[in-house]
Amino acid sequence: MKRVITTFALAAAFGLTAAAASAQTLNTVKSRGILNCGSNAGLAGFGLPDAQGNWTGLDVDYCRAIAAAIFDDPTKVKFVPLTAKDRFTSLQSGDVDVLVRNTTWTSSRDTSLGLNFTGVNYYDGQGFMVRKSLKVNSALELNDAAVCVQQGTTTELNLADYFRANKMKLKTVTFASADETTKAYDAGRCDAFTTDASGLYSERLRLAKPDDHVVLPEIISKEPLGPSVRHGDDQWFDIVKWVHFALINAEEMGITKANVNEMLKSENPDVKRLLGTEGAYGEQLGLTKDWAVRIIKHVGNYGEIFERNVGQGSPLKIARGLNALWTKGGLQYAPPVR
């Protein structure tokens, strides 16, 4: 038995060898001419292809921002749709260069899974959605309920913890993809549906009668969502991290898609350093002097990305809340460029 296991372990390991061996992700991406980005296959506001195959969403725009910083062309991204359960294997094995798929940053994922989280592009928390006809006003009334949940998520674990902590009984029904989970909930298989609060709002739009469902007020966990890369390539880790910081800093300095060209003439030293009119901060990252200009020119700053995809400019109409800049009472904060 042991020998059989070993043999198969070796066979399975074959797949891991090719890509993990190359630490120079930036060079690989440059020579390939396109960025492979692990995305959600269908979560409105975060990652969703439309009928023409154009991807939109907050996470999608992060992929585009990275591509813009490298190639000065936000279209040089190949979006690889991944389920929650397959996403880490895909990143570990080198199928994708970066994973931007509303993924919660946890200690075990950061360590034993061999990933590095580069920041938090959306502060989220887990919530519940139920039918209005159940007349449930609080998640604490859900004792004995059947709950539909997607497999391979922190949600699955938080759910068990929350019900145990509140001494409630639970029946979970687990599905591999968000699509199947939502469908089963819609078909009445479960009393409640649980995922990150942002996900609840966007999945609700896909139900047959969205107005018959209500999101409960409780947020039962911390879900800091962010991009992640493989261990072992610090340069690539820095690039993905600083693309995020550039987007935040740009919003803080008031640099937008529309005014970025005028801002190049700005005398403000912070703006000059970010936009590369002073110093060589882009080169230090392994990119060009105008890396931040490229990002802002093509996708805008963090605030613009937020409003366009999940905020007031979108059907989701999610308030900034925790995701407002630190200067406006939120948590989004970026170290300075200098």
Place this chain on the structure above:
Amino acid sequence: MSVAQESIRDAGPPKVSPIRDPKVRAIAYQALLCLIVAFLVYAAARNAIVNLERAHIASGFGFWDVTAGFDISQTLIEYSAQASTYGTAFWVGLLNTLLVSVIGIVLATILGFLVGVARLSRNLLVVRIAAGYVEVIRNLPLLLQLLFWYNAVLKALPDLRSSYDIGGSIFLNNRGLFFPSPIFHSGGKLLVGALIVALVGSIAFRIWAHKRQERTGQQAPVLWVTLALFIGLPLLVLLSGELSVAFSYPEKGRFNIRGGVEVLPEFVALLLGLVAYTAAFISEVVRAGILAVSKGQTEAANALGLRQGPTLRLVVIPQAMRVIIPPLTSQYLNLTKNSSLAVAVGYPDLVQVFTGTVLNQTGQAVEVVAITMAVYLTISLVTSFAMNVFNSRMAIVER
């Protein structure tokens, strides 16, 4: 002349250099191949280990004893998110796979034989219906069928509040089928004992009846005796008053039904899909097996005055079995392996639980996938070993 002949005899086989000796060559080639394979395996292993280490990805089987922390909807053994380990989750998944496979194999065999025989019927309508079933089911992808069954099962059933209710103790709704489960306070062992006695008794009677029939030609009512044993003995236990049984009745709660035995809609959908699909293939195997028995056999049986039923049962099927069993084995293996499509309908089988959630939570793809493959390999090898034993017993014994 004679000298020349002797020298030829002494020389024996002609001497060739080892390089040209086919025997030596064959061994050398095989040794070379083994070396290459061994090197490839070694290189792959080395490469994987180095890469896993470089990426600081955890490896080894230490995760087995770590608390799982997630719930599973159907557990045949005791399992809880807080107290059980990934190892227990593995066994839960494995048992769920075995459950659906064993029940699926039994039902698919029954349905497959019925349809296979029906296709050879003289009734045109029966033949057409059976043929239509086989052609439709066999030519659609199984995954699609599972999704169809799942949606058909879910959509056709009412929700909890308006569930079908039989006598207030059996409920059917889109959360599953619920019926009372017996709880034995005393006499449970007696009942099990009675059933074992009935089983042993009926087998012994069958063997005795068979021998007597071979010796004297007299037939014994095997079916009736078996039924009498299986019903009579437990009834005796019941009447003796030793048995005290309580039932755990399912009860409607605010959201769900608690207590009793629960059959999940996911399980039913998966079972229906697997049975319908595999039965279509089995029916073709059965049809081919029966057609492989020459017509002369049936005619000879008819000439001896056997009616149609006994002809099929005693003459045709036993000979057809020799042709049927080997391909039937691969259908059984297919059904077991196909049960891993459970992941699409949310049934917690081995693949869904272990290579799904456990793999994702631990991130140890190599170990988890390797264990899963080893398990499926073991199940398949055991199944085919059992079927080979059965096959050798069914083979024609020359008398």
